[in-house]
Amino acid sequence: MRMILAPSILSADFKILGEQIRITEEAGAQYIHFDVMDGMFVPSISFGMPVLSSIKGATDQLLDVHLMVTEPERYIEEFARCGADSITVHEEACGDPGKALDLIHSCGVKAGISIKPKTPVETLIPYLDRAEMFLIMSVEPGFGGQAFIPESLERIRHLRSLLDERGLEADIEVDGGIYHSNVAEVLEMGANVIVSGSGVFKGDIRKNTEDFMEILRRYE
Numbered sequence: 001m002r003m004i005l006a007p008s009i010l011s012a013d014f015k016i017l018g019e020q021i022r023i024t025e026e027a028g029a030q031y032i033h034f035d036v037m038d039g040m041f042v043p044s045i046s047f048g049m050p051v052l053s054s055i056k057g058a059t060d061q062l063l064d065v066h067l068m069v070t071e072p073e074r075y076i077e078e079f080a081r082c083g084a085d086s087i088t089v090h091e092e093a094c095g096d097p098g099k100a101l102d103l104i105h106s107c108g109v110k111a112g113i114s115i116k117p118k119t120p121v122e123t124l125i126p127y128l129d130r131a132e133m134f135l136i137m138s139v140e141p142g143f144g145g146q147a148f149i150p151e152s153l154e155r156i157r158h159l160r161s162l163l164d165e166r167g168l169e170a171d172i173e174v175d176g177g178i179y180h181s182n183v184a185e186v187l188e189m190g191a192n193v194i195v196s197g198s199g200v201f202k203g204d205i206r207k208n209t210e211d212f213m214e215i216l217r218r219y220e
């Protein structure tokens with residue numbers, strides 16, 4: 001399976017955002033993770049469409065949009081228009097998650113669905129054959145720099161077994177508190193898309209990215 005690093009720009013320095021994204025691209029990161037927060041589904045507010053449009057012109061990396069937004073259906077078409085390559089909605093935030101996934105597909109974009117740490121993994125069962133990516137939050141969504149919740153490991157393993165039982169090869173993305181020190185455990189449980197904000201953007205971005213990529217390649 002292809003192992004992917006998705007640096008989360010929530011932890012980037014926005015006055016030199018383009019430069020920092022370019023470093024992650026040169027060092028091998030295939031995606032850019034784009035955290036949209038509305039101050040309702042999560043307490044904080046981050047960034048939205050104009051920033052996504054700017055990034056679209058600045059990198060060839062796939063733009064992985066994570067909507068931490070109440071009723072994300074309202075914004076799917078607009079994020080697709082601004083350049084999203086994948087859009088992930090929260091199961092907890094949608095009126096009808098299946099419909100939201102269909103809407104994402106109708107925009108020609110890869111569809112993802114996410115659950116917060118306290119939402120049972122079984123909640124995803126109705127959508128296993130309706131999305132290309134499943135995002136397990138390994139921290140409470142809303143802020144970068146939090147500690148990885150250890151129970152997430154078992155949740156990843158469980159989800160991978162539910163997909164395997166059905167012969168489905170979807171991506172499992174994991175988001176929150178992932179660093180060089182714990183990424184191997186996450187990969188071993190069956191995840192293949194790794195989000196990291198602080199682990200990439202705090203300190204030497206090039207070296208942080210290269211070190212992540214070296215570990216990821218061992219699991220391909």
Ligand code: DX5
Pocket residue numbers: 008009010011033035066139140141142143144145146175176177178195196197198199
């Ligand atoms: C948290 C966001 C994450 C965040 C991860 O709600 O969804 O993508 O940027 O940041 P780190 O890697 O610092 O935990």
Ligand code: ZN
Pocket residue numbers: 008033034035066175195
């Ligand atoms: Zn995220």
